[in-house]
Each structure stands twice: as C-alpha cells, then as structure tokens.
Amino acid sequence: MLNLVFLGPPGAGKGTQAHRLAQRFAIPQLSTGDILRRAVAEGSPLGKQAKALMDAGKLVPDEVVNAIVDEALARPEARRGFLLDGYPRTVAQATALDEMLARRGRKLDYVVSLDVPVEVLVDRLSGRLTCPKDGSTYHPRTNPPKRPGLCDSDSTPLVQRPDDRPEAVRRRLAEYQNKTALLTDYYKPRGVLRTIEGVGTPEDVEGRIVSALRDNLTAGPANP
Numbered sequence: 001m002l003n004l005v006f007l008g009p010p011g012a013g014k015g016t017q018a019h020r021l022a023q024r025f026a027i028p029q030l031s032t033g034d035i036l037r038r039a040v041a042e043g044s045p046l047g048k049q050a051k052a053l054m055d056a057g058k059l060v061p062d063e064v065v066n067a068i069v070d071e072a073l074a075r076p077e078a079r080r081g082f083l084l085d086g087y088p089r090t091v092a093q094a095t096a097l098d099e100m101l102a103r104r105g106r107k108l109d110y111v112v113s114l115d116v117p118v119e120v121l122v123d124r125l126s127g128r129l130t131c132p133k134d135g136s137t138y139h140p141r142t143n144p145p146k147r148p149g150l151c152d153s154d155s156t157p158l159v160q161r162p163d164d165r166p167e168a169v170r171r172r173l174a175e176y177q178n179k180t181a182l183l184t185d186y187y188k189p190r191g192v193l194r195t196i197e198g199v200g201t202p203e204d205v206e207g208r209i210v211s212a213l214r215d216n217l218t219a220g221p222a223n224p
C-alpha cells in the first residue's frame with residue numbers, strides 16, 4: 001500500500017510524473033479536477049452540488065471538495081493506495097485528509113514536492129500557445145505545432161492567453177509558493193515530505209522520486 005500526495009507548481013511536469021508513478025506503483029491517480037468532473041458526470045448528489053456552484057462561477061467550498069475526495073478514497077481501486085494530485089491545497093484540506101485516512105486506519109506515506117527554480121518555470125510557461133477552439137497547448141521550443149502558429153488538429157491560429165504572459169506567470173507562481181510553503185510546513189515535522197529536484201528529463205526526475213521512496217519500495221506493496 002502506498003498513499004501519496006503529489007505537490008508541484010504549474011509547469012513543473014507534475015502531471016507527467018504523477019501519471020508515471022501511478023503506473024509504476026499500480027495505484028490510481030486521483031487528480032482533483034478529474035474527480036470533480038467524474039462526480040459531475042455521474043450526477044452524484046455531491047457532483048450536482050459542485051456543478052451548480054461551478055456553473056454560477058463560484059469556488060467549490062472545502063466541505064464539498066473534501067467529501068468528493070472522501071468518496072474517491074472509498075472506491076475499491078484506492079484500497080491498495082493512491083496518488084493525490086491537486087489536493088490538498090490548504091492546511092485545512094490537509095487536516096481533513098488526515099481525518100479521512102485515520103477513519104480508515106490509513107495514513108499518508110509520502111508527500112512528494114517537485115522543486116523547479118522560478119526562472120525555469122517562467123521560461124516554460126510563458127511561451128505557451130493555446131488553441132482557442134480545443135484548448136490544446138504548444139510551446140515553440142519544447143512542443144512546437146507542425147505548422148508555426150496553427151493548431152495541429154484544426155488549424156485554428158494559436159493565441160497566448162493573458163495567464164501565460166511572464167508577469168502573470170510570476171504572479172501565479174508566487175501565489176502557489178505562498179500556499180505550498182504552509183503545506184510543506186504542515187508535513188515536514190512528520191517526516192513524510194520528500195522534496196525532489198524537478199529539472200531534467202522525465203526519466204531523471206522519475207528516478208530521483210523512486211530513490212526517495214525506496215524504503216517503501218523494498219518493503220513491497222502489501223502488508224498494511
């Protein structure tokens with residue numbers, strides 16, 4: 001059993017690493033966005049509540065997000081472990097998560113925090129181009145479209161969203177750092193936090209994460 005929380009700023013490659021680790025350890029990747037969308041699509045009472053709020057342009061409050069995560073943790077596939085991505089975002093949510101796990105006689109094994117220098121993130125994020133039609137994203141250097149400035153799938157001219165301009169990117173990152181510092185302060189004293197350097201190829205970064213979790217690996221996946 002491996003219970004993981006995955007933290008990382010936008011642009012750190014968190015999605016890629018979360019996916020690789022979930023595959024490697026055969027645990028479900030519980031990404032809050034996906035969990036919310038699934039609850040909405042299934043039309044569960046919580047999903048309906050979340051949808052009504054989102055449709056009204058409101059933030060989904062902690063108690064609804066917590067309850068939706070709690071439901072996801074109760075699914076059979078999460079019994080062998082999980083990788084939470086995008087949750088918790090606040091100390092209040094982290095406390096709620098601890099309570100949900102304690103109720104099931106479980107606890108977090110690791111909190112993996114991907115660390116990438118701000119300038120690298122600004123460089124990665126601020127060049128991003130988006131297709132306004134299907135939302136696909138490109139980067140002139142790392143992931144260029146086949147024809148410059150045009151979406152591969154529908155040839156729509158690509159745009160730079162205001163969010164992806166350098167000043168906006170810096171602001172978003174500073175906000176993220178402030179929030180995350182509170183979370184890492186919460187987890188650090190418990191010895192579960194593993195801060196991993198996130199610069200390098202996806203293979204390099206994955207290798208660093210796996211060595212940081214080695215204790216658990218050698219212990220094997222079974223025996224809670």
Ligand SMILES: [Zn+2]
Nearest residue numbers: 131134151154
């Ligand atoms: Zn497109």
